[in-house]
Amino acid sequence: MPESIRGTVANAGAAVHSPDVELLARTSEAVRAAGSLLVERFGDAVRHESRADLMRALAANDHAVLAALRPRLAQLRPDARWVEDELQGGALPPGEWWLVDPVEGNINHLHGLREWAVTATLVRANRPVLTAVHLPLSGETYTALAGAGAHLDGRRLHVSETTDLGLALAATSQARPDENAAVVRRLGSSITAMLLDALVVRVSVPATLHLLSVAAGRIDAFWQFAGARADLLPGALLVSEAGGLVSDIEGRAWTPESDSFLATAPGVHAAAVATLTR
Missing domain, CATH: 3.40.190.80 (D-Maltodextrin-Binding Protein; domain 2)
Known part of the structure; x- marks a missing residue:
C-alpha cells in the first residue's frame, strides 16, 4: 500500500488496532502484485466451444492468481484459515478467515471486458475487519479498515448525498x-x-x-x-x-x-x- 494510504488509515483514530493498519498495507501490496499476473493474461475475448472449456479457463485464471496471492496472505496471518469456495454464502465458523476472490469478474476478464478485480478480505468472528480490492487495469486500490474509513489510493471515500x-x-x-x-x-x-x-x-x-x-x-x-x-x-x-x-x-x-x-x-x-x- 502506498505510504499515503498507510498514513491516512493510521491517523483515523486510536480505536483502530495498530497491527491491522500494517496488515491492511501488506494485504494491499499482495493484491496489487497478484493483479499484475491478470494483466499479462488479459486480451481479446476468447470464445469457448463448451461449458467445460469455459470452466477450465476460469479455473486457470484463479489458479494463476492464487499461486502468487495465497502464500503471501498465509505468511501475513499464519493462523487464519482459508475460504476455499468464494461462491459459497452463509456464516463462517469462529476464528479468522481469509476470504479471497482471485478474479472478481472472471467472466468479464475472459470476454475482454475491463470490469474485474482481485480482492482479499480478512474476516474475524464473522465480521470483515479489512479489505483490499485492486483493479489492475486502472491501477486503483480500494481499501477499508473497520473503524477507520474507506479509501481509494489514500483518498477518503464518501457515499453520495442523494435523497431522492x-x-x-x-x-x-x-x-x-x-x-x-x-x-x-x-x-x-x-x-x-x-x-x-x-x-x-x-x-x-x-x-x-x-x-x-x-x-x-x-x-x-x-x-x-x-x-x-x-x-x-x-x-x-x-x-x-x-x-x-x-x-x-x-x-x-x-x-x-x-x-x-x-x-x-x-x-x-x-x-x-x-x-x-x-
Missing part, C-alpha cells in the same frame, strides 16, 4: 450462474420495480465493482438476492466505512446468512426498501 430515489443511479447483479428459478424471478421483478422508481438502473457483474461505486458516491444504491460471501463482504465493509447503509432489502441488519442485500446512500435507503418490498 427518482434522481438515483441504482445497480444490481446476478449472484452466480445457474441460480435457482425463484431467485431469478425475484431479481427480474425487483429490476422492474426499480426501473419505475429510480432514475437509471445498471445490471451487470460483478457485485463488488458496483459496491466500490456506492462507496465512492458514484452509484446511490445496490441490491442483490442470494450472493456469495466474496461478492458482498468486501463491499459491505467499504460502503459502511464510507458512511453508507447496509441491510437486507427489508431494512433489517444484513449478515452473510441473509437472503438479500442492500447497500445505499443514507438518503435513499428507506425509499429503496419500499421499492424492493412492494
